Amino acid sequence: MAAQADITPTDYITHHLTNLRVTVGEGGFWTLNLDSIIMGWAVGLVGLGLIWMVARGATAGVPGRLQSFIEMFFEFVDGTVRDVFPGSRAFLGPLALTIFTWVFMMNLMDLIPIDWVALGSEVVNHHILGNPSHSAYWKAVPSTDLNTTFAMSFSVLFLIIFFSFKAKGAGGFVHELFTAPFGANPLLWIPNFGLNVIELLAKPVSLGMRLFGNMYAGELIFMLLGLLGMLAGLTVGGLLAGGAGILFTWAWAVFHILIILLQAFIFMVLSVVYIAMAQEHH
Amino acid sequence: MNINATLLVQALSFAFLIWFTVKFIWPPLNRAIDERNKRIADGLAAAERGKAALVEAERKGESAMKEARERASGVLGDSEKRGAQIVEEARNEAKAEADRLVAAAREQIASELAKAKTELREQVAALAVAGAEKILQREVDARAHADMLGKLKAQL
Numbered sequence: 001m002a003a004q005a006d007i008t009p010t011d012y013i014t015h016h017l018t019n020l021r022v023t024v025g026e027g028g029f030w031t032l033n034l035d036s037i038i039m040g041w042a043v044g045l046v047g048l049g050l051i052w053m054v055a056r057g058a059t060a061g062v063p064g065r066l067q068s069f070i071e072m073f074f075e076f077v078d079g080t081v082r083d084v085f086p087g088s089r090a091f092l093g094p095l096a097l098t099i100f101t102w103v104f105m106m107n108l109m110d111l112i113p114i115d116w117v118a119l120g121s122e123v124v125n126h127h128i129l130g131n132p133s134h135s136a137y138w139k140a141v142p143s144t145d146l147n148t149t150f151a152m153s154f155s156v157l158f159l160i161i162f163f164s165f166k167a168k169g170a171g172g173f174v175h176e177l178f179t180a181p182f183g184a185n186p187l188l189w190i191p192n193f194g195l196n197v198i199e200l201l202a203k204p205v206s207l208g209m210r211l212f213g214n215m216y217a218g219e220l221i222f223m224l225l226g227l228l229g230m231l232a233g234l235t236v237g238g239l240l241a242g243g244a245g246i247l248f249t250w251a252w253a254v255f256h257i258l259i260i261l262l263q264a265f266i267f268m269v270l271s272v273v274y275i276a277m278a279q280e281h282h
Numbered sequence: 283m284n285i286n287a288t289l290l291v292q293a294l295s296f297a298f299l300i301w302f303t304v305k306f307i308w309p310p311l312n313r314a315i316d317e318r319n320k321r322i323a324d325g326l327a328a329a330e331r332g333k334a335a336l337v338e339a340e341r342k343g344e345s346a347m348k349e350a351r352e353r354a355s356g357v358l359g360d361s362e363k364r365g366a367q368i369v370e371e372a373r374n375e376a377k378a379e380a381d382r383l384v385a386a387a388r389e390q391i392a393s394e395l396a397k398a399k400t401e402l403r404e405q406v407a408a409l410a411v412a413g414a415e416k417i418l419q420r421e422v423d424a425r426a427h428a429d430m431l432g433k434l435k436a437q438l
Contacts, residue, residue, distance in 0.1 A: 024287065033288040040292055044299050048307065055310040060317035074311050094308035098300045142292070147285060151292030 009227050016114050016223050018137045019145060020121075035138050036145040043105035043142070051101065080269060085276035092272055095159070099152070100268040106143040107215055107260030111253055114140075114222050115229075143215045143263075146208065153208035156271045157200065160278040167279040203274050207267060214263050218256050225249045403435050410434055 019033035054070040063071060077097045081089050117140040125136030142148040164173045177196045182188040225248050232242025411431065 029286050031286040031288070032291060033286065036288055037291050037295070040295050044295065048299060048302060052302070052307050055307045058310050058314035060314050060321060063318075071311065071315055074315065090308075091304060093312075094303040095300055097308065098296075098303040102296070102299055145288065147288035148292045150285065151289045152296050154289075155293050155296050
């Protein structure tokens, strides 16, 4: 609540960076970020639901505008996967489509002005649910939550291992863990294994951290620009601050359109590349 | 940025969304696009075939036209020849008929003339006899003078 005068910049930032948490059981690790989960489901269902509705009524005849658009998107994803992976796309295709759609939809929430989100959460919490506290946390962008991005990237790690097993068999996979990249000499088993574990883990960590970092930083810049708005007032400095706040927020939002698309694309391509690589024999 | 159980829930959400896409989104879209691609390919092939058929038909039409033109000109020439022939025949026939008619007329004229001459001769002979009778005041015996009368007739 940027509108309230007694809020300090620290309060403002902290408020926007805190998830709506619910503890289950003993707390600690057993805590759920309800906002991430609910927003994740909501945007996932909206994005994939739209595609599903079109896919369900898809005709091979002359497509409508929406179907054309969805098909363009589909062929873009399909083509990207085909460039990376020559085999069957029966699973990798839909996986890439899901990743791109979901990440893009989650990132898209970043373009909703943060103060609107805060205002909305206060209205729901205080006025509709009747909670006495004005302060209701609600982070609208699930991809600014490390839990979401790591959930996806470690799912990708699971798929990497699964497809490695599928392509090479359990023996082949373990064999490669210990003999690649240096060689099959028993003295080299430990270095090989260590390097492979690092390599395997680096993939999901970098994947998750990249998306999280980009979105978190983007959100943070919106907040800092929002702080400029708190300085706005009917003085020369206040007018300047307010004007700059509006102008920079607008400019950053325009730039952010590029970032949210790019991050969705990068996540999709890297996931496909990792899984494709996992099926190659060394 | 503390890791908590949200990670597990989000992983399940992710798995669900992947399953949903694999099951309900990818196949129908893929099918529709593949089928349309096939239709377009078929259409293009059909168009290509149609174009070839058109060229073939044009070629056939051209040759049929040429043949017809040749035949027509042949027919025209024949009929012209035939016409000339008919005219020629008719002319010849007419000429022959005319000749025949003229010849017949001449013959008739000649026979009429001969007849008239014979009649005239008879009459002249009779007149001569009659004249002689008048002069001689007696009957001439035609039989007795037949010789003379015959000579007279021959002279006329």
